[in-house]
Amino acid sequence: MIKVEKLSQSFGRKQVLKSVDLHIDRREICALVxxxxxxxxxxxxxxxxxxxxxxxxxTINGAFVSHxxxxxxxxxxxxxxxxxxxxxxxxxxxxxxxxxxxxxxADTERMKQVLMSVRLWDDRNMQVKHYSKGMLQRxxxxxxxxxxxxxxxxxxxxxGIDPMGRKEIxxxxxxxxxxxxxxxSHHIDEIKQICTHVAYLNDGKxxxxxxxxxxxxxxxxxxxx
Ligand SMILES: Nc1ncnc2c1ncn2[C@@H]1O[C@H](COP(=O)(O)OP(=O)(O)OP(=O)(O)O)[C@@H](O)[C@H]1O
Numbered sequence: 001m002i003k004v005e006k007l008s009q010s011f012g013r014k015q016v017l018k019s020v021d022l023h024i025d026r027r028e029i030c031a032l033v034x035x036x037x038x039x040x041x042x043x044x045x046x047x048x049x050x051x052x053x054x055x056x057x058x059t060i061n062g063a064f065v066s067h068x069x070x071x072x073x074x075x076x077x078x079x080x081x082x083x084x085x086x087x088x089x090x091x092x093x094x095x096x097x098x099x100x101x102x103x104x105x106a107d108t109e110r111m112k113q114v115l116m117s118v119r120l121w122d123d124r125n126m127q128v129k130h131y132s133k134g135m136l137q138r139x140x141x142x143x144x145x146x147x148x149x150x151x152x153x154x155x156x157x158x159x160g161i162d163p164m165g166r167k168e169i170x171x172x173x174x175x176x177x178x179x180x181x182x183x184x185s186h187h188i189d190e191i192k193q194i195c196t197h198v199a200y201l202n203d204g205k206x207x208x209x210x211x212x213x214x215x216x217x218x219x220x221x222x223x224x225x
Contacts, residue, residue, distance in 0.1 A: 001026055002047065002151065002182065004206075007056035009042050016042045018204030019056065024182060024197070026150075029173075030208070031191040032184040034201030040184040041081065043201065044155050047182070048078040060151060077149040081156045081184075083140050087129035091120050091139050094128055098143045114142040118172050134165025141172060152176075154183040158190060170194055188219055 002024040009017040016039040024030050032040050045051040047058060049065050058065040061075050085094050095115065099106035115121040118138040128136060137157065144152060157173070158166040166187070173181070173194050182199075185191055191198060191211060198214040199206050209217070 001059075001061055002180065003057075003059045004043075004047070005057050007043075007046060007053065007058065009039070009046060009051060009055075015204060017046070020201075020204070020206045022199055022206050022208060024180060024199075026180050027178060028197055029179075029181045029183070029195045030197040030199050031195040031211075032182055032199045032201060033186070033191070038201045039204065040201055041155060043206075044078075044153055044182070044184060048076065048153055049073070075149055076151045076153060077144045077147045079140050079144040079152070079154045079157055081159060083143075085128050085136065085139065088127055090125050090127055091115070091131065091135075091142075092124035094139060095124075095143055095146065099146055102147055110146060110148070114145045117145065117175065118142045119168065132165065134161050134168060137161055137165065137169060138172065141169065145176075150178070150180060152179055152181045152183075154181065156184050156186070158185070158187065166190065188215070 002022070004020060004022040007017055007020045008015065020043070032043065034040050042051065046053055047065065053065060086097065089097070092111065092115070095111050096106045099111060112121065115124050118141050120135060120138055120142060123135065128139065131139065141157065144154070158169050161169065170190055170193055192215070195211050198209045198211055200209065200214065
């Protein structure tokens with residue numbers, strides 16, 4: 001469970017988050033939406049410990065997110081909007097590299113499982129410089145899933161990907177069981193397909209809705225946020 005209370009974040013004089021509250025319960029799949037520059041990445045980076053929390057608090061399964069404690073890191077996995085892979089290494093070699101940073105010895109069975117789940121097993125021996133954007137994103141997802149964390153934080157997991165590639169990623173996300181997920185998105189169609197809730201970030205505040213409630217309020221006529 002993710003519990004954010006009275007979180008504020010500023011860059012210089014610009015206050016991006018203004019005493020934000022958000023609770024995400026177990027097994028909820030919550031979309032984080034808001035206009036460009038609304039502060040979605042700032043919020044996500046606070047959640048995963050990349051931005052220090054100076055005002056307010058964040059707990060993940062009851063453990064405070066802070067630079068001084070590490071317990072919360074074991075239950076959360078994060079897929080950044082932009083991540084680095086080694087282009088001259090294969091998909092499997094990239095996954096192995098990250099797996100070894102997590103568990104020292106990579107679990108080959110688990111790697112196979114996650115590569116199969118994102119449908120990259122057959123392409124595992126191809127250098128990633130030859131992967132399509134969608135394949136790269138699915139490999140990023142495989143790396144995120146390797147740890148088998150209860151909580152997944154995904155920053156625009158389908159950004160810049162063609163409709164077919166997006167469909168493939170959504171299918172992977174749909175197939176996950178017993179996960180609590182927060183994903184930022186600009187796509188109403190994918191929110192409709194996979195999310196249970198929407199956290200709408202506007203003017204530094206977050207308001208949480210059930211998907212239907214959000215669609216009725218903001219998306220009449222199919223306008224995207
Ligand atoms: N490191 C930083 N230093 C200064 N300003 C920043 C920094 N990071 C973000 N900002 C500013 O904070 C605001 C929120 O940015 P953020 O990237 O969190 O928005 P976003 O909702 O994720 O945007 P997008 O949808 O375009 O990815 C923006 O005005 C941005 O310019």
